[in-house]
Amino acid sequence: MAADGAARAGPRPLVFRVDDSTPGVVQSVLLERGWDKFDNREQDVEGWNLYWRTSSFRMTEHVNVKPWQQLNHHPGTTKLIRKDRLARQLKHMKRTYGSPLYEFIPPTFVMPSDYCQFVAEYFKEKQTLGTKPGYWICKPAELSRGRGIIIFSDIKDLIFDDTYIVQKYICNPLLVGRYKCDLRIYVCVTGFKPLTIYIYQEGLVRFATEKFDLGHLQNSYAHLTNSSINKSGASYEKVKEVVGRGCKWTLSRFFSYLRSWGVDDLLLWQKIRHVVILTVLAIAPSVPVAANCFELFGFDILIDDNLKPWLLEVNYSPALSLDCSADVSVKRKLIHDTIELIYLHGLRNERHGRGYADDGHPGGPLADADRGRHGDACSPLSCEPLFHPTGRTPNKDKPDVKKVVGTRPESQRASPRRDAVPGKDALPSTAEPPSKRKLKDRLAPRKASTPPCLPRLPSPAAWSPAAPRGPAAGGGEAPDAHAGGFVLIFPFNEATFRASRDGLNVKRIIQEFQKLTNKRCSQAAEKKTKIR
């Protein structure tokens, strides 16, 4: 009888739980999707499905999580967040695997413990450079938003009183209209065992608001790209050369700008994906096992004028405030798509009746309420590789994402296509080369340029069409290829799938990376010979 009543009343909405730190956009997106906000005075203490907060959860909270619940943090991920720990993890990977693959973090010293090593390196560089200055940046290990950062050329200007990192300052950043920028790349790890990493195809580009000038190292508005700093600068509202007003672009606008100057954005995107995978791989073996949780990271990546991406830091709980139109267009969709993704990796279990529906707990029938958002069309087995690595749809005849992923209104839909740059994001007609003439000259003749020396990772559908997927497949299923604008980047082939499924075999995965890199390099060399 009770079940009948429930059926007549229709599916109950999913319930989200928040605290004072939960970003407003998360709450508004969930309400928009028809979720209810958890109220502990009215609801059963366990009657929620998603708890989203800024700070991490205690281990007891992870242990006690119920099958119908999801937490927005994974235990053990803070190893990537503190700048000193990140540096140490990546140094360890480099030492262990002796691989140039890990040369994407600028040389870094943790203060005070590495002080002597830094001094030795500083004077060694000084000798090499002769009269030319070298540049370093000193950052507090635990602070964020550009607080406490100093850039220096002379060691006598180095001051630190706590745990800091001193890092080689990238003094040849890719400039847009003479402004420095860095990229905020969103990454969602839906599980560490097996390791499953998705990258978001849209993101943000943050600009300094004063022109880059190595003659004025103390000018934060020229050297730091944090929007928390630049939005209070005098030039924030000014229409700046190429960049325009404000201090942010969407990533798609940035890539389309690069493309307009002949830059191989696919190759750049591929390098960025590698940085992400190799970084997560550094902590994956030591992360504790935890179910029903995920981690949305913000990777800060600076591109230099050789188009090499450098990892600056990894943020957990990346800022989700909506300060400008780029924020609004990226972050709302990002949250919608994160919800789509966790459907695929947890919440949808209820929908497919894994036994929670009949226990009388709110967890059971709840998930149905948001079903329309995800849609049934993207059956895990039928998912086609919809996305090209930079969001270009490879074949016009392939179904567009909107036909496949659900019924969300057009205005809320994620999965922006990089080649479909929205009108408001169109490049200014005064667009200039991304950086110096040198870069333009080197990159302009796209056809004649050297083919990329890095592997292009196949999409999962290419390597595991027959692999069982989805809830019915049990624990060993291959992950879904995408959800909204999220695209699976790890595992990236059958071998890495196997190497991450039964315990994480990092050595095997690194070998796979190297194999692909070597293959790509020899293909590039072959192509070069043919051109000659």
Ligand code: ADP
């Ligand atoms: P925070 O956590 O305080 O934001 P970041 O490491 O992200 O610290 O650095 C803040 C800003 O400083 C970056 O957005 C970037 O513009 C600049 N920056 C940081 N490290 C470097 C570096 N090694 N080379 C060049 N610029 C850097």
